[in-house]
Amino acid sequence: MQDTIASVIKPADREGKYLDDAEMEKIKDYFASGELRIKTATIISGNSAAIIKQVAAKSLTYSDAIAPGGNNTYNNRRYAACLRDLDCFLRLASYAILAGHPSILDERVLNGLKETYNSLGVSIETTVKAIETMKEVTVQLVGSQAAKEISLYFDRISSSLGETTRNRVSKPQKPHPQSY
Numbered sequence: 001m002q003d004t005i006a007s008v009i010k011p012a013d014r015e016g017k018y019l020d021d022a023e024m025e026k027i028k029d030y031f032a033s034g035e036l037r038i039k040t041a042t043i044i045s046g047n048s049a050a051i052i053k054q055v056a057a058k059s060l061t062y063s064d065a066i067a068p069g070g071n072n073t074y075n076n077r078r079y080a081a082c083l084r085d086l087d088c089f090l091r092l093a094s095y096a097i098l099a100g101h102p103s104i105l106d107e108r109v110l111n112g113l114k115e116t117y118n119s120l121g122v123s124i125e126t127t128v129k130a131i132e133t134m135k136e137v138t139v140q141l142v143g144s145q146a147a148k149e150i151s152l153y154f155d156r157i158s159s160s161l162g163e164t165t166r167n168r169v170s171k172p173q174k175p176h177p178q179s180y
Contacts, residue, residue, distance in 0.1 A: 001107060004030040004100035030100050033149075037097050040146040044094040044138060051137050052087050059133040060126070082122075086130055090138070093153040097146070102156050110160045117161070124161055131158045 002010075008023045019027070044051070060082065088109070095104050117124055135154035139147040 001095075001099060002101050002103040007101050007103070033100070036146055037100060037149070040142045040150060041094045041098050043142050044090065044097075044150075047141055048087060048090055051090060051134065051141065052083055054137045055086055055130055055134045056083060058137070059130040082127075082130075085127075086134060089131060089154075089157055090134060093138075093150065093157070096153040097150055100149075102153055105153060105156055105160075109157060114161060128158050128161050131161070 005027055008019065008026050012019050012023060060079070092104055092109055096102050114124070116122075117127065131154055135151055135158075138150055138154070142150060
């Protein structure tokens with residue numbers, strides 16, 4: 001997992017150069033926002049169960065995921081797994097805000113998640129909706145100062161999963177044989 005400091009220093013080190021003013025400014029901003037990032041992660045941690053409960057009520061309970069014929073139809077195990085995954089997304093987004101960098105999302109969540117969900121028949125559309133709802137609930141809880149940064153991490157998760165939906169809809173066409 002990288003943090004903001006490592007993401008600035010590593011490229012400079014590879015090039016064997018000192019940090020320039022723009023790179024130093026990124027590190028300065030990271031430290032200046034440290035108290036807010038810690039406060040935000042603390043709020044999320046202390047309210048995680050309430051956040052997940054609200055997300056479930058707003059996006060899962062009334063979606064096609066648990067309706068007759070839906071993916072989680074009358075299946076408590078699948079519903080519990082969905083809640084577990086949402087809690088994982090929330091926890092990792094709080095780690096990302098502490099690090100000030102999204103690399104943990106790529107390493108722990110997004111790499112392979114799309115394929116796993118597709119193979120298990122998990123509704124990507126419902127998952128993305130739940131993550132977007134989680135963003136809304138969390139932003140209201142943490143306040144406007146932290147809203148922009150925490151939104152970046154939820155948006156990264158949503159857009160990564162959303163790519164799956166778009167890719168599944170538009171299958172690559174087979175090339176037509178060419179006549180020579």
